[in-house]
Amino acid sequence: MNIKLAFDIYGTIINTSGIKDVLKNHTGSKTKDFIGLWRTKQLEYSFRRAAMDLYVNFDTVTDQALQFTCDELDVSLNEYQRAQIIDSYRSLPKFDDTDDSLQNLKNKGFSINAFSNGSMQSLKALFKNNSLDKIFEKSISLENKQVFKPSRSAYYYLLNELNAEAQEVCLISGNPFDIIGAANCGIKTIWLNRKASTFDPWEIKPDYTVKSLNEIIKVLGQE
Amino acid sequence: MNIKLAFDIYGTIINTSGIKDVLKNHTGSKTKDFIGLWRTKQLEYSFRRAAMDLYVNFDTVTDQALQFTCDELDVSLNEYQRAQIIDSYRSLPKFDDTDDSLQNLKNKGFSINAFSNGSMQSLKALFKNNSLDKIFEKSISLENKQVFKPSRSAYYYLLNELNAEAQEVCLISGNPFDIIGAANCGIKTIWLNRKASTFDPWEIKPDYTVKSLNEIIKVLGQE
Known part of the structure; x- marks a missing residue:
């Protein structure tokens, strides 16, 4: 033992899927795709930074992955909405x-x-x-x-x-x-x-x- | 200069999308998703192996990503079909x-x-x-x-x-x-x-x- x-x-x-309720307000019918792509990119960015020996705080990785997902899926968020989502990631x-x-x-x-x-x-x-x-x-x-x-x-x-x-x-x-x-x-x-x-x-x-x-x-x- | x-x-x-014609015969209506996931996993595996300092030949990475994609999208390939697809990857x-x-x-x-x-x-x-x-x-x-x-x-x-x-x-x-x-x-x-x-x-x-x-x-x- x-x-x-x-x-x-x-x-x-x-449960990272727990972000769903907050995102639904901003991403509507795209919510499922949005959550999937955000999580995928978050992991991809961490893998690439590990390979590159180029560390940033994981909150920055999460935030950059969120930005990519917004750009890719054509979702526009203002600064307040973005802060609200990132904040919700801390109360999953x-x-x-x-x-x-x-x-x-x-x-x-x-x-x-x-x-x-x-x-x-x-x-x-x-x-x-x-x-x-x-x-x-x-x-x-x-x-x-x-x-x-x-x-x-x-x-x-x-x-x-x-x-x-x-x-x-x-x-x-x-x-x-x-x-x-x-x-x-x-x-x-x-x-x-x-x-x-x-x-x-x-x-x-x-x-x-x-x-x-x-x-x-x-x-x-x-x- | x-x-x-x-x-x-x-x-x-x-053009890695050039694999489409070969895949269409085996994956039908799933072809677009199949190509996307295969390429995504191929890259993910290479990033992770770079981070892990655990090298295998890139052909193995491509083959393992193909296997994952088949499992995930419920596509069954026999050994001959699999060899045919991998071979086509060399004539993209x-x-x-x-x-x-x-x-x-x-x-x-x-x-x-x-x-x-x-x-x-x-x-x-x-x-x-x-x-x-x-x-x-x-x-x-x-x-x-x-x-x-x-x-x-x-x-x-x-x-x-x-x-x-x-x-x-x-x-x-x-x-x-x-x-x-x-x-x-x-x-x-x-x-x-x-x-x-x-x-x-x-x-x-x-x-x-x-x-x-x-x-x-x-x-x-x-x-």
Whole structure:
């Protein structure tokens, strides 16, 4: 039971689709496409910046991806609307299975940690708005290391912050790129596949796949 | 007139949409979505592998992106069909403005070079099938360096192969990620924007923007 758990936040604990209600007011019938393209570009920009060794704060990545999406889908936002949307990104809701599953894991003695590309300020706001500010032992923001997942240095930073070897850490993420990135550094992985998504057909697979956070405790019992 | 020109290949000289006719037989009404997702995933995989420092041949990237697209869009291909599609990727057509513009630049004394993520084998096949095998002074494949654009080491490899300083080289690319990657290393850039696309709203812009390869000669005349 020495395994330390690191939870990805956006797309794993926090539901990025939760921005829908705010966007609907500004993007109408384009809302679904808008959310999809914004998230896709946000990730693409973080991958490219990781490859380019050209860091900016993740809030800037999110904002530039929003600008691209507006330009591409011909949506016009004034400064106030834009600020309102970015602000809503800091009060996105958690997934329904979060509270019980994290508490159960904590009760079983697991060390529960957050590990995210997100800026420390945004993570703090998200946790506060979702009453998650007491649950994590450590909140590890890659802002402090100035890198993005899935670069190797992101996962080495995680190990360093947890003071652990790769085989003592298990990453739980809903994002296949994160699972592959962590596994690439020897870290154990659990892919949270909530929506029967397609995993990338690379040469690297998750150690376990679960459909909800509640299943993690069963999986870890097998270790 | 000492500037050495480096041309991106896929999406700049070679039209990746040219795969349409082959795909139509297998993907029917899904063809447009299929091509879009395949290309998007191909690029995403190359960005992620660059960030992860986990190189595989670009043909493998293309093949894995094809597999993902089939899984995601529920398209079933047998081994023969798959081989046929991958083979067609090596005989994609060039854009119409290629021959005249490259020849004109060569006549003006510019050094014309190819610079691509593509494997050497695929580039050779593409150039042969498009009668482009005599036009480039050098065909620089990142397969030899085992990195992908837009990592810095990709562009440093280009400079090394051209035996030139950054300010003596101009990259011409249809791909904004490539323009930003090159500019990030101090290389001059011309963005070839054939279809009035959206450029990423980052802090880095191309030095020039043109609508066809024919305009490059005018732009370089201003230097």
